[in-house]
Amino acid sequence: MRVLLTGGAGYIGAHTATVLAGRGHEIVLVDNFANAERDVPARLARLTGQAMTLIEADIRDTETLTAALRAHEVEAVIHFAALKAVGESEVDPLLYYDMNIIGTIRLLQAMRAANVGRIVFSSSATVYGQPDSAPVREDAPTRAENIYGRTKLVMEDLIRDLARTGPLRAAANLRYFNPVGAHPSAQIGEMPRGVPNNLMPYITQVATGLRPHLNVFGTDYPTADGTGVRDYIHVMDLAEAHALALEYIGAHDETLTLNLGTGTGISVLELVRAFERATGRPIPLHFAPRRPGDVASNYADPSLAARVLGWKARLNIEDMCRDAWRWQAAQAGINDI
Numbered sequence: 397m398r399v400l401l402t403g404g405a406g407y408i409g410a411h412t413a414t415v416l417a418g419r420g421h422e423i424v425l426v427d428n429f430a431n432a433e434r435d436v437p438a439r440l441a442r443l444t445g446q447a448m449t450l451i452e453a454d455i456r457d458t459e460t461l462t463a464a465l466r467a468h469e470v471e472a473v474i475h476f477a478a479l480k481a482v483g484e485s486e487v488d489p490l491l492y493y494d495m496n497i498i499g500t501i502r503l504l505q506a507m508r509a510a511n512v513g514r515i516v517f518s519s520s521a522t523v524y525g526q527p528d529s530a531p532v533r534e535d536a537p538t539r540a541e542n543i544y545g546r547t548k549l550v551m552e553d554l555i556r557d558l559a560r561t562g563p564l565r566a567a568a569n570l571r572y573f574n575p576v577g578a579h580p581s582a583q584i585g586e587m588p589r590g591v592p593n594n595l596m597p598y599i600t601q602v603a604t605g606l607r608p609h610l611n612v613f614g615t616d617y618p619t620a621d622g623t624g625v626r627d628y629i630h631v632m633d634l635a636e637a638h639a640l641a642l643e644y645i646g647a648h649d650e651t652l653t654l655n656l657g658t659g660t661g662i663s664v665l666e667l668v669r670a671f672e673r674a675t676g677r678p679i680p681l682h683f684a685p686r687r688p689g690d691v692a693s694n695y696a697d698p699s700l701a702a703r704v705l706g707w708k709a710r711l712n713i714e715d716m717c718r719d720a721w722r723w724q725a726a727q728a729g730i731n732d733i
């Protein structure tokens with residue numbers, strides 16, 4: 397298919413582009429480089445052998461998007477572009493409403509104008525808030541516990557409403573759990589700016605010596621070792637699920653809402669130990685009280701994605717740690733793998 401990726405130079409978008417190219421899809425990348433390095437498209441071209449069209453634009457620029465969709469005869473959009481920092485969303489809600497909600501409306505207007513009726517959307521497990529129990533199924537109650545989560549819920553609703561009323565023919569709302577890891581080539585990976593918000597990039601930065609220790613927030617959760625439990629998923633498994641979802645909605649006029657996780661909960665301490673095993677690098681720990689708003693345990697029931705797409709995560713926690721480290725080590729110029 398000819399597919400346009402908003403946020404295609406970002407972490408999950410770039411990994412998805414490698415998988416899509418490998419499956420013969422033609423890719424147009426749209427990114428404003430608010431949170432991506434400028435050399436990502438060139439890296440993608442080297443990795444995949446496909447010179448992807450790059451359009452440097454903001455998704456709120458409907459005119460440019462409409463023109464791009466028409467000029468490249470795009471058949472479907474994968475919509476990654478968004479702001480994603482929970483803390484920042486609470487500090488500047490208008491910024492998040494503008495980028496995420498207005499941005500998605502502008503994109504959907506461009507798709508309507510160019511008669512593109514298929515979309516895969518990056519949603520998040522954050523839409524479940526504090527889940528009543530885990531594993532979490534797609535029919536669990538959704539609740540926004542911060543502005544970022546609210547924008548994801550609104551964007552999902554926008555897409556479902558347009559699919560129900562006609563402008564969209566098919567859509568997949570993909571609720572990611574905790575994407576980690578990097579492309580096995582170590583050519584692309586997650587590059588957080590400033591202090592990482594997520595656990596794995598923080599661990600890899602401790603391993604390079606950039607940060608002295610890892611703070612473990614909460615050791616008295618009702619989990620096996622007292623630390624918080626999450627569902628980490630390798631970004632390459634996630635990328636493959638996007639390709640399958642794209643191909644599915646290319647062939648069926650349906651609206652899907654799917655969890656993308658492994659279905660296995662891993663605690664903070666288990667992740668740290670797996671990282672140390674996979675890389676041989678020690679991670680010094682500091683134990684600290686719980687952070688407000690953190691959930692004890694949240695992991696997916698991914699069986700619907702297995703049934704509908706025939707997809708299942710294949711890479712394990714050691715693979716995730718090894719690839720995250722290979723990428724971070726390459727960035728830091730460390731050559732010990």
Ligand SMILES: NC(=O)c1ccc[n+]([C@@H]2O[C@H](COP(=O)([O-])OP(=O)(O)OC[C@H]3O[C@@H](n4cnc5c(N)ncnc54)[C@H](O)[C@@H]3O)[C@@H](O)[C@H]2O)c1
Nearest residue numbers: 403406407408428429430431432454455477478480518520
């Ligand atoms: N990484 C995670 O942990 C995670 C978890 C759940 C959901 N998600 C969602 O997945 C999507 C991709 O996340 P990611 O981790 O790859 O983030 P990312 O920041 O690496 O990628 C987002 C990309 O979008 C671009 N972008 C942002 N605003 C834009 C705009 N207005 N116009 C054009 N481009 C714009 C950025 O430059 C960046 O390249 C986001 O929607 C995010 O909310 C991410």
